[in-house]
Amino acid sequence: MLCINGVRQRRLFTPEGCFSPRYDHLSEPESAKDVPAQIPQPAVGRLSLYFRELYRLREAEITTTNSKELGKLVNVSPPVVRRDLSALGTIGQRGVGYSVDALIDRIGQVLGSGQQWEVVLVGVGSLGDALLRYRGFSRLGFKLTAAFDIDPGRIGSTIGGVEVLDAKELERVLTATPPHLAILAVPADNAAEVASLLVRLGVSGILNFAPTTLRLPPRIAVVNVDLASELQRLAFAVQSGT
Numbered sequence: 357m358l359c360i361n362g363v364r365q366r367r368l369f370t371p372e373g374c375f376s377p378r379y380d381h382l383s384e385p386e387s388a389k390d391v392p393a394q395i396p397q398p399a400v401g402r403l404s405l406y407f408r409e410l411y412r413l414r415e416a417e418i419t420t421t422n423s424k425e426l427g428k429l430v431n432v433s434p435p436v437v438r439r440d441l442s443a444l445g446t447i448g449q450r451g452v453g454y455s456v457d458a459l460i461d462r463i464g465q466v467l468g469s470g471q472q473w474e475v476v477l478v479g480v481g482s483l484g485d486a487l488l489r490y491r492g493f494s495r496l497g498f499k500l501t502a503a504f505d506i507d508p509g510r511i512g513s514t515i516g517g518v519e520v521l522d523a524k525e526l527e528r529v530l531t532a533t534p535p536h537l538a539i540l541a542v543p544a545d546n547a548a549e550v551a552s553l554l555v556r557l558g559v560s561g562i563l564n565f566a567p568t569t570l571r572l573p574p575r576i577a578v579v580n581v582d583l584a585s586e587l588q589r590l591a592f593a594v595q596s597g598t
């Protein structure tokens with residue numbers, strides 16, 4: 357589960373658990389004009405899964421799909437697929453199904469992948485190193501532009517094509533080219549301080565891997581990723597047979 361940290365005013369998710377696509381920190385892209393106001397949070401998770409599978413279909417040179425096929429790929433029923441996709445507007449054709457390209461465009465538009473997001477990484481330990489090497493971000497519109505660490509053994513190295521800079525350079529680099537998002541992969545004890553600095557330097561959203569709760573202004577979107585909690589949920593599911 358991605359745990360959404362509380363944000364009181366401009367929310368990524370509303371109190372009802374609905375996703376409100378946000379473009380408030382950017383000049384509004386053309387695509388944002390046609391984005392549904394709210395989407396239930398579970399549907400957002402499914403849209404992301406459809407998106408991933410649609411990419412696979414496109415790579416396999418498959419040009420159309422339907423709710424049955426898509427549902428099978430992400431393990432949900434065809435009516436759920438149809439409901440999720442109809443919330444995005446009319447994109448399917450009876451008897452023909454959905455154009456893979458059109459669906460990728462539309463879901464990408466709604467989830468914000470139809471635009472380029474600049475992302476910085478802070479903390480290039482074992483986790484940060486793996487994230488820098490991961491090739492899956494770019495196709496979703498996320499560009500890792502810079503990485504920072506305090507360890508002299510890491511500074512100056514290039515990982516996944518990104519040079520690791522001294523964290524002392526954060527202010528200078530981010531002031532020159534403010535990123536939209538940041539990934540925080542520092543130890544928990546240092547996370548709050550780094551997060552506050554990132555916010556002061558203009559970052560609007562933080563993907564937080566540090567096992568700590570960040571207290572940030574309500575306008576900042578925070579998504580906490582906690583694999584240990586996920587394992588705990590899995591163990592619970594196995595134990596309780598759910």
Ligand SMILES: NC(=O)c1ccc[n+]([C@@H]2O[C@H](COP(=O)([O-])OP(=O)(O)OC[C@H]3O[C@@H](n4cnc5c(N)ncnc54)[C@H](O)[C@@H]3O)[C@@H](O)[C@H]2O)c1
Nearest residue numbers: 479480481482483505506507541542543544566581582583
């Ligand atoms: N969410 C998850 O599922 C998950 C999984 C693994 C690790 N973690 C967490 O992610 C974080 C990173 O884990 P790791 O295994 O890579 O740890 P690590 O110790 O290997 O790496 C942490 C890195 O952060 C750097 N660092 C420390 N303070 C910094 C600062 N102020 N500015 C910039 N860099 C700084 C360190 O030099 C080090 O390179 C930890 O908080 C860990 O608990 C989360």
